[in-house]
Amino acid sequence: MVRDIEDATDAPPKHRVSKSPALSFPLNYLRIVYEFAVTVVCLPFHFLYFAVLPKKRWRRSWTLLEAALMPAVRRIMGAFDRCGFKVSGRNTFAEPNATWLKLRYGARFEWVEPLEQGLMSGVVRDSMTERTRVGLFSWSRQAGGGQLSRQDGDLVGVHLHGGAYTHNSAHPKSSSSAIPKKLFQKCARFSTMYMPEYRLLPDYPFSAALQDAAAAYVALVRRGVPGHKIVLIGDSSGGHLALALTRWIRDTIASEEGHSGEKAKRLEHPAGLVLFSPWADPSHSFLSHTADDYIPRTNDCDYLFEVGKFRLHLVSSLLGSHPDEFVESPYMSPGRAGQPQGIFSGHPPCFVHYGTGERCQAEGERLVENLRRDGVRVEEVVTVDTPHDPLLLEMVWNKKQIGRIWDGALNFLQTL
Ligand SMILES: *[C@@H]1O[C@H](CO)[C@@H](O)[C@H](O)[C@H]1NC(C)=O
Numbered sequence: 001m002v003r004d005i006e007d008a009t010d011a012p013p014k015h016r017v018s019k020s021p022a023l024s025f026p027l028n029y030l031r032i033v034y035e036f037a038v039t040v041v042c043l044p045f046h047f048l049y050f051a052v053l054p055k056k057r058w059r060r061s062w063t064l065l066e067a068a069l070m071p072a073v074r075r076i077m078g079a080f081d082r083c084g085f086k087v088s089g090r091n092t093f094a095e096p097n098a099t100w101l102k103l104r105y106g107a108r109f110e111w112v113e114p115l116e117q118g119l120m121s122g123v124v125r126d127s128m129t130e131r132t133r134v135g136l137f138s139w140s141r142q143a144g145g146g147q148l149s150r151q152d153g154d155l156v157g158v159h160l161h162g163g164a165y166t167h168n169s170a171h172p173k174s175s176s177s178a179i180p181k182k183l184f185q186k187c188a189r190f191s192t193m194y195m196p197e198y199r200l201l202p203d204y205p206f207s208a209a210l211q212d213a214a215a216a217y218v219a220l221v222r223r224g225v226p227g228h229k230i231v232l233i234g235d236s237s238g239g240h241l242a243l244a245l246t247r248w249i250r251d252t253i254a255s256e257e258g259h260s261g262e263k264a265k266r267l268e269h270p271a272g273l274v275l276f277s278p279w280a281d282p283s284h285s286f287l288s289h290t291a292d293d294y295i296p297r298t299n300d301c302d303y304l305f306e307v308g309k310f311r312l313h314l315v316s317s318l319l320g321s322h323p324d325e326f327v328e329s330p331y332m333s334p335g336r337a338g339q340p341q342g343i344f345s346g347h348p349p350c351f352v353h354y355g356t357g358e359r360c361q362a363e364g365e366r367l368v369e370n371l372r373r374d375g376v377r378v379e380e381v382v383t384v385d386t387p388h389d390p391l392l393l394e395m396v397w398n399k400k401q402i403g404r405i406w407d408g409a410l411n412f413l414q415t416l
Pocket of ligand 1: 100
C-alpha cells in the first residue's frame with residue numbers, strides 16, 4: 001500500500017512519513033555520477049597516501065587494502081542513500097524465473113501464504129499494512145525440497161537479510177545472500193536454508209517486514225518443521241528483524257496460552273539466533289534530537305552512512321503508524337540502555353558478533369548485556385577494528401577475523 005504523504009488534514013496520517021531528505025531526479029543521477037567519479041580518482045591516491053603514511057589509516061590495525069578501500073566503500077554507500085537509490089534491491093512482489101534460479105544459483109523459489117488472520121496479533125497488526133503472500137528463496141540438500149528428514153541434528157536456517165530495511169534482497173543474486181550461502185555450505189547441520197523476501201522501506205514500515213518474516217516462519221511450522229529445529233539468522237537490520245520475530249513468537253505463544261491450550265500448540269520457539277552486526281538500537285538519538293543536533297554513533301571509521309536527517313528519516317519511516325515512543329519498545333530497540341529487566345525472558349540461545357570499528361558496536365554490547373542479564377545463553381565474538389557486517393566484505397577483509405566470525409557461528413550451531 002502506498003502512503004499518501006500529500007494528504008495533510010487535521011486527522012493525523014496513519015503512516016506519518018517525513019519527506020525523504022534524498023535528492024530527487026535529476027540531481028540524484030548527477031550526484032551519483034559525481035560520487036563514483038570522485039571515488040575512482042581518490043582510490044589510487046588513498047593507496048599511495050596510506051602506504052606512505054600508515055599512521056594515517058583510520059584504524060592502525062588495518063592493512064593497506066582495507067585502509068584504502070574503506071573511504072571508497074563509505075563514499076559509494078553514502079551516495080546511494082543521499083540519492084535515494086536501493087543497493088542490490090528487487091521488487092519483492094515479482095516472481096523470479098525458476099529455471100534460471102535453479103541453473104544459475106541452485107536455488108528454489110515458492111510463495112507462502114500471508115500470515116493467517118488468527119495470528120495477526122501484537123505489533124504485526126497494522127491497519128495500513130495489507131497481508132500479502134511472501135516470496136521464499138531456499139537452498140536445500142534434499143532433492144525433495146522443504147521436507148525435513150527424521151535424521152538427528154537436521155536444522156533449518158531462516159536468513160533475514162540486512163540493509164537498513166531499505167537495501168538488498170533475499171534473492172541469491174543479492175550481495176547480502178553471500179551470508180546464508182556460506183553458512184549453508186559450511187554447516188552440514190542445515191538441511192535447508194530459507195530466505196524470506198520481506199517488504200522494505202520506504203513503502204512498507206516495520207510491521208510489514210515483521211509480518212512477512214512471521215508468515216515465513218509460520219509456513220515452515222505448518223509444513224511440519226518443528227520450531228526447535230529452526231535457526232533464525234540475520235545480519236544488520238536482518239538481526240533486528242530476527243530479534244523482533246523471536247519476540248513476536250514468544251508473545252504470541254504467551255497470549256494464546258491465555259486463551260486456549262489448543263491454539264498454543266500452533267507455534268514454537270526457534271532453536272536459536274545467529275546475529276551478525278545486529279542493528280539493535282534504532283532509538284539512538286531519535287526522540288530527543290533533531291537533525292541539527294543528532295549525536296552520531298561512535299566509530300566514525302565505519303563505512304555506514306551516519307547523517308542526522310537521514311537517520312531520523314529512516315527510523316521514522318520504520319516506525320510507520322506506530323507512535324514515536326514505540327521506538328523505545330524492546331521490539332524496536334532491544335539493545336537500548338535501560339531496557340527493563342526480563343525483556344528477554346524465555347528467549348533461545350544467541351550468537352552475537354560485532355566489531356570495535358563499527359557504528360553498531362555499542363548497541364551490540366548492550367544487546368549482549370541485556371540478553372545475559374535475563375539469563376539467555378549468549379556466545380559472543382568481538383573482532384577488533386572491523387567495520388559493520390564484515391562478512392559482506394569477505395573478499396577484501398582480513399581472513400583471520402572473517403574466520404573467527406564463521407568459526408564462532410559454527411561452534412554455536414553445534415551446541416543447538
Ligand atoms: C527463464 O530462464 C530460462 C533460462 O535462462 C529461459 O530459457 C526462459 O526463457 C526464461 N523464462 C521466462 C519466462 O523468462
